[in-house]
Amino acid sequence: NAGVTQTPKFRILKIGQSMTLQCTQDMNHNYMYWYRQDPGMGLKLIYYSVGAGITDKGEVPNGYNVSRSTTEDFPLRLELAAPSQTSVYFCASNVGLLGTGNSGANVLTFGAGSRLTVL
Amino acid sequence: GNSVTQMEGPVTLSEEAFLTINCTYTATGYPSLFWYVQYPGEGLQLLLKATKADDKGSNKGFEATYRKETTSFHLEKGSVQVSDSAVYFCALFSGGYNKLIFGAGTRLAVHP
Numbered sequence: 060n061a062g063v064t065q066t067p068k069f070r071i072l073k074i075g076q077s078m079t080l081q082c083t084q085d086m087n088h089n090y091m092y093w094y095r096q097d098p099g100m101g102l103k104l105i106y107y108s109v110g111a112g113i114t115d116k117g118e119v120p121n122g123y124n125v126s127r128s129t130t131e132d133f134p135l136r137l138e139l140a141a142p143s144q145t146s147v148y149f150c151a152s153n154v155g156l157l158g159t160g161n162s163g164a165n166v167l168t169f170g171a172g173s174r175l176t177v178l
Numbered sequence: 179g180n181s182v183t184q185m186e187g188p189v190t191l192s193e194e195a196f197l198t199i200n201c202t203y204t205a206t207g208y209p210s211l212f213w214y215v216q217y218p219g220e221g222l223q224l225l226l227k228a229t230k231a232d233d234k235g236s237n238k239g240f241e242a243t244y245r246k247e248t249t250s251f252h253l254e255k256g257s258v259q260v261s262d263s264a265v266y267f268c269a270l271f272s273g274g275y276n277k278l279i280f281g282a283g284t285r286l287a288v289h290p
Contacts, residue, residue, distance in 0.1 A: 101280040107277060
């Protein structure tokens with residue numbers, strides 16, 4: 060059981076380039092999330108998905124796109140990389156609605172992160 | 179809006195020292211509260227949680243009590259170890275959006 064797998068772990072981009080961060084989970088979780096972590100700023104939600112074919116914006120979606128064609132995969136795309144997108148990106152998943160009586164639904168499983176630098 | 183405020187780090191302690199990391203929150207209603215831990219080079223993992231007022235979450239010797247009167251969820255451990263060195267995040271569940279709101283994180287460094 061691999062949990063949440065992110066690739067690549069590290070990437071350097073030039074301004075204006077595009078790339079996709081991959082995220083795969085093998086736990087059959089319905090909910091998936093993309094966060095970015097900036098130093099001293101905690102984690103900010105970029106996009107999330109409540110199931111295949113359904114995505115929605117989080118707090119900081121500008122400059123990013125997502126898709127959810129399968130339950131397992133939730134890729135994050137950067138179309139025109141900018142230095143402000145230099146960050147560590149985390150993908151996460153959970154089985155269902157947070158705050159419900161199912162204790163497992165309250166737990167997010169995170170990937171190991173992808174460090175992106177835009178120069 | 180909902181928010182979480184943590185004490186700034188880094189916190190540097192000697193092994194077997196007592197640890198407190200402060201966390202306060204602003205939220206409407208009765209949020210669930212969490213502590214997540216991030217070890218070097220890894221993603222975040224749940225450390226403990228509390229879902230209602232006066233609940234105490236505990237795990238691996240860490241404890242935190244949900245205090246609604248002071249809107250706090252301070253993390254404590256009686257005797258830290260070098261292996262506890264990590265970044266600790268306080269978080270709350272924001273109802274209606276099915277998402278966690280995180281604090282900025284507090285880095286803990288424990289020396290032998």
